[in-house]
Amino acid sequence: xxxxxxxxxxxxxxxxxxxxxxxxxxxxxxxxxxxxxxxxxxxxxxxxxxxxxxxxxxxxxxxxxxxxxxxxxxxxxxxxxxxxxxxxxxxxxxxxxxxxxxxxxxxxxxxxxxxxxxxxxxxxxxxxxxxxxxxxxxxxxxxx
Numbered sequence: 001x002x003x004x005x006x007x008x009x010x011x012x013x014x015x016x017x018x019x020x021x022x023x024x025x026x027x028x029x030x031x032x033x034x035x036x037x038x039x040x041x042x043x044x045x046x047x048x049x050x051x052x053x054x055x056x057x058x059x060x061x062x063x064x065x066x067x068x069x070x071x072x073x074x075x076x077x078x079x080x081x082x083x084x085x086x087x088x089x090x091x092x093x094x095x096x097x098x099x100x101x102x103x104x105x106x107x108x109x110x111x112x113x114x115x116x117x118x119x120x121x122x123x124x125x126x127x128x129x130x131x132x133x134x135x136x137x138x139x140x141x142x143x144x
Contacts, residue, residue, distance in 0.1 A: 029105040062101045068134035076103040
């Protein structure tokens with residue numbers, strides 16, 4: 001009997017507890033950051049992205065891997081490390097391929113990806129004069 005209990009405990013420890021580190025951070029107007037695994041951290045919305053193609057329904061606003069975010073009542077700004085496939089076909093973060101995205105939360109539109117200069121131009125174009133201070137996702141999780 002004791003051997004069976006030890007075997008069950010050993011199996012449990014070896015398989016781990018998938019999903020225990022997953023979480024959701026709620027943002028403005030039905031948007032959220034979902035962490036589904038270490039690299040699958042993305043921004044989703046309750047409403048689909050508005051695009052010119054009405055045949056596509058997409059709730060994914062910023063693809064993985066979102067590392068930092070900032071938001072107010074009108075916009076969400078996200079920083080993303082682009083994921084690439086390694087030689088075995090597994091996704092891994094690129095070392096220095098960063099992109100930035102801007103979400104118009106009221107009109108359900110997403111703009112990007114941008115580099116830092118393009119982000120500055122886009123925020124100027126949108127009239128976003130507020131200081132944007134991106135915060136790391138792990139710090140946002142602690143605040144919530």
